[in-house]
Amino acid sequence: MKKTILASATLVLLLAFLAIGRASAFELNKPPSQVVEPPTAPHQALVINGYRVPPGAIIDNEHQTITLPDGTTCKLTQLTSAGCPRKTNLDPMLPTAAASAILAFAAILAAIKAARGKKRGRRGWRPSTRIVSTILTASAAILLLAVQSLPPVSAATPPLDTSKISIMAWEKVADYIQLNKTLTIYANYTWGGNYIDGQIIIADGKNNPYTPGSDGNVLGYIKVDVRVRADGYIIAYLKRESAGGYQYGGRPFLLWTSFRDKDDGGSTPGNATVLSQAIYIATKAAGLSPNRQTIFNQAKYYDYEYPEAKRLIIFGKWGGGRPSYFYFTPIDVKVIKAYTVLEYKAICDRDYKIDGTVVKGKWYCKSLCDKPHNDGADGFWVGEITSYINANNTRHTFEFDGYWNNNKVWVVVLLGG
Numbered sequence: 001m002k003k004t005i006l007a008s009a010t011l012v013l014l015l016a017f018l019a020i021g022r023a024s025a026f027e028l029n030k031p032p033s034q035v036v037e038p039p040t041a042p043h044q045a046l047v048i049n050g051y052r053v054p055p056g057a058i059i060d061n062e063h064q065t066i067t068l069p070d071g072t073t074c075k076l077t078q079l080t081s082a083g084c085p086r087k088t089n090l091d092p093m094l095p096t097a098a099a100s101a102i103l104a105f106a107a108i109l110a111a112i113k114a115a116r117g118k119k120r121g122r123r124g125w126r127p128s129t130r131i132v133s134t135i136l137t138a139s140a141a142i143l144l145l146a147v148q149s150l151p152p153v154s155a156a157t158p159p160l161d162t163s164k165i166s167i168m169a170w171e172k173v174a175d176y177i178q179l180n181k182t183l184t185i186y187a188n189y190t191w192g193g194n195y196i197d198g199q200i201i202i203a204d205g206k207n208n209p210y211t212p213g214s215d216g217n218v219l220g221y222i223k224v225d226v227r228v229r230a231d232g233y234i235i236a237y238l239k240r241e242s243a244g245g246y247q248y249g250g251r252p253f254l255l256w257t258s259f260r261d262k263d264d265g266g267s268t269p270g271n272a273t274v275l276s277q278a279i280y281i282a283t284k285a286a287g288l289s290p291n292r293q294t295i296f297n298q299a300k301y302y303d304y305e306y307p308e309a310k311r312l313i314i315f316g317k318w319g320g321g322r323p324s325y326f327y328f329t330p331i332d333v334k335v336i337k338a339y340t341v342l343e344y345k346a347i348c349d350r351d352y353k354i355d356g357t358v359v360k361g362k363w364y365c366k367s368l369c370d371k372p373h374n375d376g377a378d379g380f381w382v383g384e385i386t387s388y389i390n391a392n393n394t395r396h397t398f399e400f401d402g403y404w405n406n407n408k409v410w411v412v413v414l415l416g417g
Helices: 094-119 129-149 179-185 247-253 256-262 274-286 290-298
Strands: 023-028 059-060 066-068 072-075 166-172 187-191 197-201 221-229 233-239 300-303 312-317 321-328 335-344 353-354 356-362 381-384 394-401 408-415
Touching: 066 247, 072 290, 166 247, 166 274, 179 187, 179 197, 179 274, 197 274, 221 274, 221 408, 233 274, 233 290, 247 381, 247 408, 274 290, 312 394, 321 408, 356 381
Parallel strands: none
Antiparallel strands: 023 312, 059 066, 059 187, 066 072, 166 233, 166 300, 187 197, 197 221, 221 233, 312 408, 321 394, 335 381, 335 408, 353 356, 353 394
């Protein structure tokens, strides 16, 4: 995928930093059909406690439960080779056996009566309507019970529902992925046989799996939906707000704390987003020994909610004094959507401004996403700023209080062609 950092034939950006800063740009291209259509690779087996898990089963690692395609739910510790415990103690094979016995008994009875009738010179015994009706009703009831007791039919592999996706990244990382190697990285997942639909938690910008239940050990996290396929494709996406996703479709959180990656002692990995981080985590869990930067560089992106967007730009700054500045200049390009995220370590005495206009005054917020991510900050704010920076061929000035190094501002922009 072609990427543009700071400049391209149709896009020129002026980004000036007075302290450490980072900018990344990605082309947005609609994925080929094989990425969103159902995978065709052979199904793999998933066995838990001796039970072969059917496609369509949902495993919740956070609550340690499994829900089977027929709706039956139990704790993973209750799962046996026969599946989840059933409400009835009736062996599932008994209804079938009972039905067979009744039908056999009816046939024998008819044969005996017919033989007796033959000896008496009759054409045969003709059972009454009441007897036939009773036998058929009983047989039908038991057969119905038998059908209900049979294992559920495997669910068909669904295509990705792109109507629920805001922005997506994808990458083919191998020709084959052993899916059961990745099971521990998901907060929850649906087993599909040749794919897994799950949620990977990105915490603190780290590129290692987050362990569900260890909230006290992290400053914050965000959940990224993924589809990991046996044929080597990994798709990571954020849902639209209307589909139960984060505010603004999660786009402001694309950078998250990969802005300063704590796994690398404070360095900032280039082209890192929460989506490429999720792809990297899944690739690593599959035992493929990926190069992290290669994964970040090769991830491809597309915005289904704003298909007119052709480029994604992420830039920002942390620290840099009081006040701290950085700049952005769009040249002959349409700003379709723009969002900003601010984190403050302490109560600050300066406002956040764009071109001298106060965007947000002092604020005190610790409520965002699944867990507030403030990196030790006391203030956190997310907002749309499209109207502030849509003037073409104009340098837009961002000003904030960078007295503390933890104070940071980043901007996510979708640009037209």
